[in-house]
Amino acid sequence: MSRSTEYNARHLSVLEGLEAVRKRPGMYIGSTDSRGLMHCLWEIIDNSVDEALAGHGASIEVTLHPDGSVEVEDNGRGIPVDVEPRTGLTGVEVVFTKLHAGGKFGGGSYAASGGLHGVGASVVNALSSRLDVQVVRAGKVHQMSFRRGEPGTFADGSRPRPDAEFTPAADASPLTVVGKAKRGQTGTRVRYWADEQIFTPDARFSAEDLQARARQTAYLIPGLRITVRDERRLPGTAGEDGPHEEVFQYDGGIAEFAEHLTQLNPVTDVWRIQGSGSFTEKVPVLGDDGRTQMQDLKRTCEVDLALRWDVGYDTTVRSFVNIIATPKGGTHLSGFESAMLKVFRDQVAANARRLKAGNDKLEKDDVLAGLTAVLTVRLAEPQFEGQTKEILGTPAVRRIVGKVVEKELTALLSSGARAQKQQSGQVLEKVVAEMKSRISARTHKENQRRKNALETSTMPAKLADCRTGDVAASELFIVEGDSALGTAKLARSSDFQALLPIRGKILNVQKASVGDMLSNAECAALIQVVGGGAGRSFDVEAARYGKVILMTDADVDGAHIRTLLLTLFFRYMRPLVEAGRVYAAVPPxxxxxxxxxxxxxxxxxxxxxxxxxxxxxxxxxxxxxxxxxxxxxYKGLGEMDADQLAETTMDPRHRMLRRVRIEEVEAAERVFDLLMGSSVAPRKQFIASHADELDAERIDA
CATH class of the missing domain: 3.10.20 (Ubiquitin-like (UB roll))
Structure with missing residues (x-):
């Protein structure tokens, strides 16, 4: 950075720490691509969120401007504008130019906060070609501007620009009053332009990520209103045709968050677990003489948890510390998981006879299967691993979270209340079914190898297996009914084509539990024949066939059976679909x-x-x-002669196959939930709203 001859000792002291940030930005924001750019934005937003968390202000507005700048405005108390006695600088300048300075130290201003290192605002300032801050306080609007961390003034024309002529501040207090404010009105507005010298040319603010973060934060602080406005008009975005605004406000807290995250087939209602605990830790405290001394401080840790189980096996766990997401977990998450496992092991052991659990032990994955959980802890000055705050390191939190979860979850699972007792029983049955499924899959994987002609007796009797030992070349045809099986046996090439008949319509596994699915003869036979296991433990490398082809009649019932089969593959053998190994035959x-x-x-x-x-x-x-x-x-496959079926549908030289693909997993998940799930009202609405689009002549075609 070039330095003007006007610089004096004060300028040098301001820039001394911020130069280190510009030299090693990755140390503070992780990277200098879009991820690092978004991290800077989180730092500014989190300062506003901390105000709301402390009970000051209930509104935050984030605007993405067309010129590449971003603006964050809140109605909190406003950054202090008085002079800080030790430095002789205003509070605003201290916050934006001094590393490890702010209201998060000493515990006086914030009982719990997300910004704990005191470097957030100053780091963003150092990495911005321009930053403007306005503070509304005591009936006045105060303003201050910075260029790459240095305070001064810009010679703006009709609109603010980072390349406008800049004059470094000569005096010790460049905070100016630019207007009056209504009585009682307070708040802070920060607008900054990320420095193109620091960030990569392709670094961009993501409106989708910003909206997801805003939604998440609004769930974590009930009543907080967050507005995200995108004025960039970027092609391919929701704001392509004009400014796009999204408002997030939720009063239900993390219980509403868990409902938002959960699938559409819940086994339980949202269970809410709350509690707190205290611990003592040694921390350095700054004395009046300017020296730090180690003191024992008593801390309180508040735990809030929302749980819900779904019939599937996917796990969604979101953990937070003072509303800051910890995607890589930490001591709070490990305490939660170990307590969950202990409680469920104790409950299954106590009800082993009723649950027919045997002597097998539950594992963590059995308990977490199908679980949606939102875990938040609040405590003063938590220890994070690194400035990016992705992992909580405070050791005592593990014990506190574990004790709260163990006590409250045991009470819920042991409750005598009728509705709670029924849900608890369903969860325990689900967990035990997951355990049995895991053990069964492991045993099957250990024992099951590619069978030769003499060993096919272990397979279902109705399977007409093929002779080849080459998995890649083999094909499994799942055919509708015994009549089609008879024709298909004559039409197939027994060297590499195997046949498995399905009688009638199989179980709709989108509604059924794992236990019901495993106890269903058709589903169990299909899973056994495919050979890769089921659910979380499915191993695509262990699958016995290179292609699985669904061969059903070209009518409404055939389409329904094919949909039910695809639901089974999507829910419990998804890697096979993702690998492009599931096909639908196209009979004439x-x-x-x-x-x-x-x-x-x-x-x-x-x-x-x-x-x-x-x-x-x-x-x-x-x-x-x-x-x-x-x-x-042809009304069905059984009406064809063997040579006709071979020529049109089974012979690789002439047939036509339709590969089943998952282009968008989340969209596919929503469609399966809508069409095959247990919630009737959305499906009824879907059918009613699309009824006029139906072409009756296409039903059989």
Missing amino acids: LHRVEAVTRGQKEREVIYTYSETQLQQVLARLESEGRSYKEPIQR
Whole structure:
């Protein structure tokens, strides 16, 4: 950074610490790409959130401007504008130019906060080509500007610009009063332009990430109103056609957050667990003489937890410390998980006979399967690992969270209240079913190897297996009913094509529990034949077939059976679908025998839709050719001759397959929940709203 001859000792002392930030930005914000850019924004937003957390202010507005700047405004108390006696600088300048300075030290201003290192605002200032701060306090609007951490004034024209002419401040207090404020009005507004010298050219603010963070924070502080406004008009975003605004405000707290995160097939209501504990830790305290001394301080840690189980096996756990997300966990999360495992082991042991649990021990994954949990702890000056605050390190929190969860969860699972008792029983049954599923999958994986012709007796009797030992070349056809099986046996190539008949419509696993799914004969047989296990423990490398092909009739029932089968694969064998190894066969609907005058041989044409049939008939008519009446319409696979089925649907040289893909997992999850889940009202609304789009003629085609 170039230094003007006007610089005096005060300028040098201000820049001394911030130069280190500019030299090693990764140490403070993790990286200099979009992730680091967003981290800077979180630092400013978290300062406003800490005000709300302390009970001051209930509104935060974040605006992404077209010129690349971002603005954060709150109605908190406002940064102090009086002069700090030790430095002789105003509170605003101290906050934005001094590392390890602010209201988060000593415990006087904030009982619990997210910004704990005192470097957030000053780091953002150091990494910005321009930063403007306005503070509304005591009936006045105070303003101060910085260029790359240095206080001064910009010669702005009609609008503020980071490249405007800059004059470094010569006096010790460049905080100016620019207006009056209404009585009782307070707050802080920060607008900054990230420095292009520091951040990579492709670094961008993500409106989606910002909205997700705002939603998350609004859940964690009930009643807080957060507004996110995107004025950039970027192509492909919600604000493409004009300024886009989202407002987040939730009064239900983390219980509402858990409802938002959970799947659509809950086993339980949201269970809320709250409690607190205290601990003592040695901390350095700054004395009046300017020296630090180690003192024992008593701390209080508040624990708030929301739990909900779903019928599936995916786990969603979000943990927070003073509303700061800790995606990599820490002592609070390890305390929660160990307490959960201990409580459930004790409860299963106490009810072993009723649950038919045997002597097997639960593991952590059994308890967490299908769980959605939001865990928050609040305490003063927590220890984080690094400035990015992704891992909580305070050791005593593990014990406190563990004790609270153990006590309250045991009380819930042992409750005699009728509704609670029923839900507790369902959760315990689910956990035990997960344990049995895991043990069964492990045993199956250990014992199950590719079977040769002499060993197929361990497989279901109705499986017509193939002879090849090459998994990549083998194919499993899941066929609808025994009539289709008979034809398919004659049509297949037994070297590499195996057949498994499914009788009728299998269980809808989107609604059913894991235990119900495993006890269903058709589902169990299918999982056993595929050979990779089920659910969380599914191993795509252990699957016995390279392709799994669903071969159902081309009618409404066939489509329903195919949907039920896909639901099973999506819920419990998803890696197989993600690997592109699940297919749907496309059997023909019509068989047309074209007759050419003067020739004995007849050309056979298969069509796959009503539209295609009409096109073929029109072509034959234009060529002056006739066709045999009536045209054969296949109502099911069983109506085909073996050679016809082989030629059209099973022979790799001629058949057509439709690969099942998951382009967007979350969108697919929502569709399966909507169409196959236990919640009837959304499905009814979907059917009613799309009824006018239905083409009746396409039902069988």
